[in-house]
Amino acid sequence: MSNEESESGDKTKPRFSVDTHVFRELGELLVGRDSTALVELIKNSYDADATEVVVYGERLDDLENGLIRVADDGVGMSAKAFTEGFLRIAARTKDTGDRRSTRFRRRYTGAKGIGRLAAHKLARLLEVESLASANGKFATGVSARIDWDIIEKKETLDEIASTDAIKVENLDSAAKAKSGTTITLRRLRKRWTKTEHGRFLEEAQTFEVPSPLLDPLPKTAVSRELLFKTPRIRDAKTDAEFVVKLEGELAPPDDYWAAMVAAANWVIEIDAISKSGSVLFCIAPTMRTIEELGETDARRFHMRHPGGDAGPKFQARILLRTGAMRGKETVRSWSGRASGIRVFMEGFRVLPYGEPGNDWLKLDRDSAERTDEVLNKESKALFPAMDSSSDDRPGLLLLPNKHYFGAVFLTQLGAPSLKLLVNREGFVPDSAYEHLVTLVRTSIDLTTRVRAAATASHRQHRSVIRSKSSQGGERSEPPSFVEMLQEAAQHASAARRFIAAGDTSRAAGAIDRVLEQVRENSDEIVDERAMLRVLASVGTQLSSFVHELNGLLGMAEAIEKALLNTIEETDNLQRATKTRLREVARSVADLRRHLERHASYLVDVVSADARRRRSRQPLHSRFEAAARLVQTAADRRGIKIVNSIPEDLKSPPMFPAEVTTVFANLLTNAIKAAGERGRIKASAQERLRGPVIRVENSGRIVKLSTSERWFRPFESSTTEVDTVLGQGMGLGLTITRSILEEYGATIRFVNPSGGYATALEIAFNG
16 A cells, blocks of 8 residues: 555455355365255255155256256245355354254254255256244245356355345245245256266165165065164154155156165174174175075174274164176166165265275275285184185185175264265265274175185085086187197297207107197188188278268268257247257257267278378377277266376387277277276386386276187177177277287286276287
8 A cells, every 4th residue: 555545544444355156166166966966955954854855857958947946844944044044155053052953853964055055056046935933833934036147247245235146035924834945946057968867866866775774674684683673874863754755857767676685695784883882793694595505693793993982883784695686687787876885974875985986895996806815804803714724715705896785874973073075975084984994894804704604515516516627637718829829830840850850750740730730720710811801891891981971970060050050040930949959959069079089080090191101109199089989988878988198108100090999999898898887097107118008997807817718709798789889799809919919019908906897908018
């Protein structure tokens, strides 16, 4: 400030101002995904002592006309409560006292005003109608409207008061009206695609605890109660129910939870809320396992809580299925998405624990490793019987996440030290969280040991059968074509040595063995030549098809442009007609992008430039080119592709088409194997002899002991036909290895890194 300003007596004091973008910034930071946002609104209803919440969705693919409505029968709000509570970010109303609701004395689940930020994340317009009660008589209510578009047009929050962005009116209630709150979200921020809608429904179906894990187990599963009849899932002074109903376009698909119980072979329960500081485990066979193995006794164990009085204190119920899921295809497909061990806090799901691809207990990683060391020391101390014999290897029986269906029930009273991350997904990975993981994993490892003991005699019987079948030195699989050629070459080298030594008799014997190998290999050589002729013919036709594809691309571009011009230049079109034309234009734009990706790939592979000259290829960009080709198929399955190949890493001199083809073949196989919402990762590093590239995926596991079979022609395991990837013919890995061998490179299956099921490694040995 200048001297003149000081002398003028300016008494204006500086103060903070807040940019209106704070809502968007905080919303993105504190609310991770749409389903999380909706859960936060449902939590508000729970905190308002509602017994029922109805969540309704309509026209979710229409940004302007779609809506989401959350209606509850809670205590409601007055205009004053709305202004002082809902309109105040990080209001202190829930931080006072013991943080319990007024009617049912529920422990508050909401905090920091995230509910209104969740509303901002989902839609641009918020409407609220609420009726409140006082002393058993209905008093007043509020009708409010918040237009986020108007708010964000202003620079700071101070400027909002002079606008119509926020309207709040008193709502007179009828004498017999019911209390409650209805929040309506309009002008949706994003159009929900079919994939996003399906993913949301899967998450929405587990907002609350699935009933089979909450209700008493049926007699068809276990004959008697284990550690508890029903788990404690909430910290409330009363037993008032709380029901969430999803309706309209948010209605969940068919309920197959009962099928999960019927398929279970073992039941696991954990009780870690004992005041004595002990944690109790119970592992019990289901009735179907009793019939199969004759195992009838439930096993009980106990240990000191590693966190002591600090906890976390919780209960858990987990069902284990040891075999394949039976029944209709829809049930089997659904079970793959619904499996996993989920975590609930005050009865509400904590994401991402238990989601497909989430390996918070390291079950997928350790089951792929298949060693006894994967079972933790706590389970060994509690049940060491299986380690007394070198023939028993219980670690081999550990099963991945898809075989488990269970829930961990936490309350804020029992687990006060567990803190959610700022985006409301997952806990801070501190010592309290590690204690939770240790106890749940101990229950799984104990079950693995109990299963090993129960099935020991059956496994020994199968081992005897396998031993008998392998007697006589029989090979479990025939030798590969390369192995047979190598053997023939060895016989030819021996023949030359015998001739040089003058031993014609032994030389003749070696030559006979070479001829025998040639006769044995001749049919396979003929088959390979026929296959090469077919592939060459396909390649020739593919070159001409590129021109046709570019023609289709031009037509799609022209149609898209014509539609957009019609919409912009025609004034007398009805609004509904314009909306439909925009939807058609978006579909044509999607078609154009698909054609562009495929045309780009085909030009890259079959053009003259791609085959004229070898050069050192940038591996990162080549992988990106291949990934673009399969991106549609990956998006449809919810698969995430991560390219961690260093941008400066290059291959030895190769044709561009060869590198792209190698990556495209590996990605195609990985997408088919990764499973819904799976993951694929490419990484690489420079070594002394050349780069080493690794492509890993979640999902199906390839056994290293038999992995060579997948490099043979026509060994595909794919039966379904994908509109983008096509039906597997079993040639992808065969062609890939053939290309790489031209450059002295090797490709093989290797042990995957943590969180992945299968890994392929390419090593250039220049």
